[in-house]
Amino acid sequence: MAGGIAAYKACELLRRFTESGHDVTVVPTAAALEFVGAPTWAALSGKPVATDVWSGVHQVPHVRIGQQADLVVVAPATADLLAKAAHGLADDLLTNTLLTARCPVVFAPAMHTEMWEHAATRANVATLRERGCVVIEPAEGRLTGKDTGKGRLPEPGEIFELCGQVLARGSGALDLAGRHVLVSAGGTRERLDPVRFLGNRSSGLQGYALARAAAARGAEVTLVSANVALPDPAGVKVVRIETTGELLDAVTAETGSVDAVVMAAAPADFRPARVSEAKIKKAADGSAPAIELVQNPDVLAKISQDRARADQVIVGFAAETGDDTGSVLELGRAKLARKGCDLLVVNDVSGGAVFGSADNEAVILGADGAAVEVARGSKSALAHVIWDEVVRRLAP
Template sequence: MLKNKNIALYVCGGIASYKAVDLVRQFIKQGANVKVAMTASAMEFVTPLTFQIVSKHHIYTDTFDEREEDKVSHIHLADWTDLAVIAPATANVIAKVANGIADDFVTTTLLATTAPIFVVPAMNSHMLENPATVRNFATLRLDKRFVMEPETGFLAEGYEGKGRLPEPLTIVESVKQFMIPRQAELPLKNKRVVITAGGTKERIDPVRYITNDSSGKMGYSLASVARDLGAQVTIISATSQLPEPFGVTVVYVSSALEMLDAVLKEYALVDIVVMAAAVSDYRPKKQASKKIKKSEELLIIELEKTTDILYQLGHTKQQQFLIGFAAETNNLESYAQEKLMRKKANMIVANDVSKPNVGFNQDTNEVIIFTPNSEPVKVSIRSKQKVAEEIFKVAIEQMIK
């Protein structure tokens, strides 16, 4: 999403300025090119040298520091910019930008910037709520500037209030979400995608259940990749242990039956369904209403099959592109091929969960992708985010065939 984008970061004078150093790093990790401009007040908190070392670029601080004879620095930076980010944005700079005041390098360059401007305020809560600041926010929004909501928490003044700068990763996720509709071509733009994640839980009694080792990490990685490709994404999640991906709708469920109901509720209108969840194959035939007390040496629990969600979806699909997962410990390829045909899926992603660093509760995965009329695609071990990118790459290729 941000790969090869030119991001101009404008750092204003506030105690939160130190977070902007990590923000530069996070943008660079996303593949962006980052140049930094600082106000005089910002330099009282963090030195330009710090940003220069992190960004690998000269830091702009002085309107009259013209280093290249054939370029006017503030116009050159403005024209170079694909996205301008003001973080932290102080009340002073917000007031200047809202009212077109250009009295230093930062405000002069922002006045010349035609690229989108993303404003991340950070200030004392009383300053934030001042009527003048509220009016300035309204003016920025009227001028099509995006203003991110500051966080509530412990302020530098020693009390709780709204006005904290969000963490750098939160800012990056918000920026990515802001940029998605502004991309001319995204392969999943306007597509609706439903992804299941996590291991379902089948109750034995109020305090015990049957489940599996699925963490939901693969499903959540798939969701963030689909979002970045332009899709409207819903996760149907059997886990609440993972942070919700920014800009993604999350529906929480527990059992296989709840997951089935949630998927069917969405199914008619979606374009892609990815069944990445580890859905329980069996559930207790009877669920005790009270905790089962220890009495006999043996406790026999009778199990019954749950509904095979992937099978049901495959045999009722119309426009949907259906992706299933096969977590195996042996005969990986034959089981995956059989599952692809029997369940009428468009793709099966298979992995051998008996291998180290692969599958359940891991941050990495190794998969083979099966489709009906193509050779299997092997994806070597890598982060689940990178595996998710490869899965959607194959899916998009299959969808346009």
């Protein structure tokens, strides 16, 4: 870790790694120890801590640590550390370790907004990404002192989740590096009055899993989030919306710059024709109010048929139960043809399955006739299968 005030958050990240069974060696810079002392890191990791290449010289730590690591995580990564890494400088144990590492390397930057946006930092980040490193986009929020903006270290739990996915995929798995993708998640709400709304049961878990997976594969990720109470995935730009109309506006505002769109959100098909300015009261005679509905725009069909870019890959989701008109897969194939997207992820949601669950199963249908069955497993596992199918269809 480098010498930034966010070093205190790295204690939580270290705890998550050690409690999940990982063997962790902490390599701080001298500046990092000004924020959190060596005894803390030694106690949490169960290993001695050194910053220079002269401690334990007989074990050649400046070479061995990098050679033996399965993953190197730099959190926080300051502007100074990113510059040293990009230019191959090696003046302490951490920068020597970065030069000898042949495993995946993840940088979690944390600095003031002006430093993150400086042309030199942006160039250094681009260089590291071109070399196959994962450089997580910083979060937005409170910084040192009274400052607020982009540059905040993402939450340790989200960094840990991303690192776990990078570690599982190994070296050479950044097949979305250089790509910009958009994911939508959650369920839209349509206002009835100041208190009530029409909504659905979508939790947003699958969409957030898709965003995390794309970030772990090196993509720049924009997540359009509809009414979701989940922590922001590390390195992901989150755009919050409420209604289907807002979903359409947010998605169409981004489609011109993205390589792929995955519409995992569940938009409301209908909205009230009129929204009451006052809370709708109960009638004295016990009668229920009549609510007239009008159809919402079909976001998936619109972006599929009016493509901002001809080379885009567009993915939709279909939550089906099957009925007298056809089975779940038959309805899914009909929807794929009707929507005009490239891939459709079909979920059987009979009995409320999938919603709010950590697991999922699906069949991924392709406009080219492909059908990929994904057995029940984590939503993260399904997310990676979906991205596998997207990558196969992306233009070189």
